[in-house]
Amino acid sequence: MADKTAPPLSNPLGLNMKLLLDQRSLQVCAHYGGHPNGEHVFASSHGKRLVDFLNVANNAGYSDIQVSSGQDNQFGDLEANGIAVVAILTRLQICPFSKSEIGDLTRFLESGGSVLLMSNHPQFDRNDSMLAELYGFRLGDFVDQPKDPHDGYVHISTEIDRPEVFGASQLEIVFNNCCAVFIENPAAKVVAYLPSHKSGVFAAMVPSVASDGKFFVSGDSGFIGTCRTREPGPGLMCKADNSAFVEKTLRWLAN
DSSP states (O other), X not given: OEEEEOOOOOOTTOOOOEEEEOTXXXXXXXXXXXXXXXXXXXXXXXTBHHHHHHHHHHHTTOOXXXXXXXXXXXXXXXXXXXXXXXXXXXXXXXXXXXXXXXXHHHHHHHTTOEEEEEOOSTTSOHHXXXXXXXXXXXXXXXXXXXXXXXXXXXXXXSSSSOXXXXXXXXXXXXXXXXXXXXXXXXXXXXXXXXXTOSSOBSEEXXXXXXXXXXXXXXXXXXXXXXXXXXXXXXXXXXXXXXXXXXXXXXXXXXX
C-alpha cells in the first residue's frame, strides 16, 4: 500500500494518527520532482508546497504520514494499516482513477476512514471530478483569485457535524484560482462558502452512510503553500488563516 514515509516532524498534540498521501497527486509529485510510479525519495523542503501541508498535518495530530505506492492497488488494506485519512491533492491529469482505487476508497469510507480531495481550477480538475461525482458533487466554474486578498473570506457552515472543531464561524482565507463545488447530493453539507458565488461553494462534505467516515472536497489545493513556495507554484498560507483551515479540517476528518 505505502512505500515511503515523510520525514519525522514534531507532534504538539501528542497524537498518532496516520495520513496517506496519494502519490498520483500534483502536489505530491511536485515535491518528489518526478513522475508517479517511479522510485523517489523525499526531497528537501525548499520551495515545496507539500512541506507546508505536512507540517500543518502534523500539528493536527498526524505523526505518521505515508505516501502511497502509485500503483492501481495503492489504496488496498487501508484499514489494516490503520490509515485515518487519505489525502488526494489534485489528481494528475495523466492518472485517472482505476476501478481498483475507486473500490478501495469506497470500502475505506464504509469502514470509517475519511478522504480529503483538494482539487484545482478547471483544466486540472478532470480526474478529481470523476471521483467527486461518485459522492454527489460537481466541480466546475473557474473562480478567479480575489484581487484584494481580504476579499477572500471563507465562512464555516454550521450544518456540519462537530463545528466546534473549527472554532470561530469565520476564517479569513486567500485562495488561488479554483473551481466551484456544486452539491447534488441531498445528504451533503457545505463546509465553507466562496465569498462571491451564487451557487457553488469552496468546500463540502458528505458522511458515509455506513460509518463515521467523511468524503471532503475543496475547489483548490494550491493555497496550501507559503510565501516561499515555488513548486508547483506560489502558496498563500502566510497571507491569511489558510493553515488554520487545513489543520482544523484534517482534525475534523479524523473525529
